[in-house]
Amino acid sequence: MATVDVKSFGRVAVLYGGISAEREVSLRSGAAVLAALQTAGVDAFGIDVQADIVRRISAEKIDRAFIVLHGRGGEDGTIQGLLEWAGIPYTGSKVLASALAMDKLRTKQVWSSLGIPTPQHSVLSSVEDCAAAAEKLGFPLIVKPAQEGSSIGMAKVNNLQELEQAWQAARHYDRNVLVEQWITGPEFTIAMLDGEILPPIRLGTNREFYDYEAKYLADDTQYQIPCGLSPEREQELKELTRQACETLGVTGWGRADVMQDEQGNFWLLEVNTTPGMTDHSLVPMAAKAHGLNFSQLVLTVLASSMKG
Ligand SMILES: Nc1ncnc2c1ncn2[C@@H]1O[C@H](COP(=O)(O)OP(=O)(O)OP(=O)(O)O)[C@@H](O)[C@H]1O
Ligand SMILES: C[C@@H](N)C(=O)O
Numbered sequence: 283m284a285t286v287d288v289k290s291f292g293r294v295a296v297l298y299g300g301i302s303a304e305r306e307v308s309l310r311s312g313a314a315v316l317a318a319l320q321t322a323g324v325d326a327f328g329i330d331v332q333a334d335i336v337r338r339i340s341a342e343k344i345d346r347a348f349i350v351l352h353g354r355g356g357e358d359g360t361i362q363g364l365l366e367w368a369g370i371p372y373t374g375s376k377v378l379a380s381a382l383a384m385d386k387l388r389t390k391q392v393w394s395s396l397g398i399p400t401p402q403h404s405v406l407s408s409v410e411d412c413a414a415a416a417e418k419l420g421f422p423l424i425v426k427p428a429q430e431g432s433s434i435g436m437a438k439v440n441n442l443q444e445l446e447q448a449w450q451a452a453r454h455y456d457r458n459v460l461v462e463q464w465i466t467g468p469e470f471t472i473a474m475l476d477g478e479i480l481p482p483i484r485l486g487t488n489r490e491f492y493d494y495e496a497k498y499l500a501d502d503t504q505y506q507i508p509c510g511l512s513p514e515r516e517q518e519l520k521e522l523t524r525q526a527c528e529t530l531g532v533t534g535w536g537r538a539d540v541m542q543d544e545q546g547n548f549w550l551l552e553v554n555t556t557p558g559m560t561d562h563s564l565v566p567m568a569a570k571a572h573g574l575n576f577s578q579l580v581l582t583v584l585a586s587s588m589k590g
């Protein structure tokens with residue numbers, strides 16, 4: 283990592299918290315990022331993003347923003363648009379890529395249209411859709427609110443009754459709900475940092491899938507890095523991640539989630555444009571394997587905001 287003069291960042295607002303279902307995660311990510319920036323000597327302060335954010339942005343002296351909001355209202359292009367209007371440079375993806383990547387349905391439509399592998403899916407808007415999806419895709423399936431994160435509102439289902447219940451539950455989070463073919467096999471997550479693809483991590487959990495509990499609370503979640511793939515397959519996975527990011531326009535940093543099926547094929551699930559930065563999170567682990575400690579990671583993300 284090139285040495286940076288931390289004073290050149292000016293006064294940095296760390297935008298965290300927010301009002302999405304992932305607020306608690308963002309509070310943890312934000313606290314870690316803010317502490318690391320301040321320890322590194324950056325003139326950083328925090329803003330817990332609430333309804334008065336437009337006033338706060340105008341009232342404070344802000345040279346640059348570090349966005350560490352997860353979910354809607356922060357990772358979806360809305361904050362990015364506000365910062366564009368205010369003329370404040372910010373970390374991570376711009377408006378369009380943020381909005382696209384936050385929406386799993388639109389993301390899948392883009393990838394599918396370009397021949398990039400993502401599990402088959404259907405949209406659920408009614409009980410009739412549930413029956414049609416079961417007919418088309420078979421079981422098991424996984425139900426997801428289109429615009430959520432941290433596995434919130436998601437469920438694996440094995441029959442039509444479970445599918446209808448999971449659809450009803452997911453609707454509480456987002457009226458746009460999708461259901462995907464279940465991929466049986468190992469899971470990988472791959473970070474992109476300032477255009478570079480970091481070492482993939484293989485995830486293991488004793489739970490049904492990598493759910494909220496496995497992500498933030500469990501002590502028995504397994505993180506394998508190096509990920510155990512052959513060098514050729516690891517390279518393929520990294521190339522797929524690069525394509526996943528480029529096709530959505532993701533810049534600065536991000537993290538792609540990928541399943542591998544029993545035949546060894548990779549299937550892209552999503553890209554997170556503001557990945558978690560908690561003490562259980564994955565980008566810090568990948569950065570460490572790449573030779574960057576947490577402080578160097580946040581400074582690299584911040585420095586990438588200077589590239590415009
Ligand atoms: N099609 C699938 N087949 C099997 N498991 C899946 C599938 N889709 C998702 N999962 C499981 O559910 C988890 C969460 O899915 P996904 O990454 O799409 O949602 P998310 O809530 O946006 O996650 P994040 O916390 O990374 O933002 C995955 O990490 C994986 O364990
Ligand atoms: C914060 C969570 N959506 C992640 O991707 O890490």
Ligand SMILES: [Mg+2]
Nearest residue numbers: 431432552554
């Ligand atoms: Mg996500």
Ligand SMILES: [Mg+2]
Nearest residue numbers: 432539551552
């Ligand atoms: Mg994910």
